[in-house]
Amino acid sequence: MKITKLEKKKRLYLLETDQNQKVYITEDTIVHFFLSKDKEITEEELKEIQNFAQQSYGKNLALYYLSFKQRSKKEVGDYLLKHDIAPELIPIILDNLEKEKWIDDLTYSQNLLYQNILSGDKGPQAIRQKLQAKGISQTTISQVLFHEDFSPVAKRLAEKLLRKYQDKLPYRALKDKILQNLIAKGFDYSEAKQALSQLRLEEDQEQTQELIYKELEKQHRKYSRKYDGYELKNRLTQALARKGYDYDTIKSALRDFL
Known part of the structure; x- marks a missing residue:
């Protein structure tokens, strides 16, 4: 069969053959297969072109998605599935992105943890749940959380809660409120009690x-x-x-x- 048209359509190119077959392909596909108008291709080559174009388009979609901020592997996979990339091609695209370091769940987890330690208010259990929701493996989560000290986060949150409630609640209720909020944010009871004990909290x-x-x-x-x-x-x-x-x-x- 012969390519009768190769025309740019916004981000993609329309490839047509003399057998009325139409395929949308990426510029990378054209370069990879040295495609041009009037070139002869076989049915098997057309299938290879379609497959490569889908992978190329999927990768471009993923890179666009990643251009806004870092994402986990699961997030990128879900995004591709939502945009009708063939399910069997998604693992191939993700593996390629991982090899090129566009996706790195360990670095993603470390950065999320760093931001929380720097200015966040979540305890280890909340961070664990958030990473699980992002599809991060238990091995990676444990590796990231293993040696991390969350006491500065707990102290910062406790001080914030004190400022918020100290003029609204009596002494006992204030202590309970701070403790409950710390636990709700993912700190265990002992971490919450330790943060509470560091506050200048006296009954007035x-x-x-x-x-x-x-x-x-x-x-x-x-x-x-x-x-x-x-x-x-x-x-x-x-x-x-x-x-x-x-x-x-x-x-x-x-x-x-x-």
Whole structure:
């Protein structure tokens, strides 16, 4: 068969034969097979051209995707599949990108970890889960996390949480809030407790009084519409206890308020 047309169409080229076959190919494909108009090719060669063009197009797509930021191997594979690259060709494309160091899951994981240590707020378990979601192997994850010290991250997050909640919560509730947030961010209990112990955290009785009276007014507006007497007092006690105030502080505040 003979190539009757080889015409540029945006990013690709349209190849047509005298047997009404149409194939979209990349510029790399043209160079690789020395293609030109009027060149004679066989059916087998056309299949090779199609296969090479698909791989070349897939690689170009992947490089475009990688041009914005570093990606994991799984992310690139998912991107190619989404853009209709033949599933059987994706491993070949990914292997090629790995050999050329466009994809490197170890470096990707190290960079993600470095950014977190530098300015992030995630503990080791959260980082592990994030890397797993990106398709990073357990071996690579363990290798990256094995010797890493997350205490600076935990300390930075604890200090941030202290600034956020110290004027809003009583002493006990503040400690619980910081601890719970640290654990939710992927630190284990001992790491969270260690970070909490490094804070300059002291109970301010005057502030506690201001906070409990403010909260008491809010809860009283809520419950006094439905309850009075003993039931109202009981409801208020329960509401304040849930907010982290101890019983003696609640009892004293209610005595003055009611």
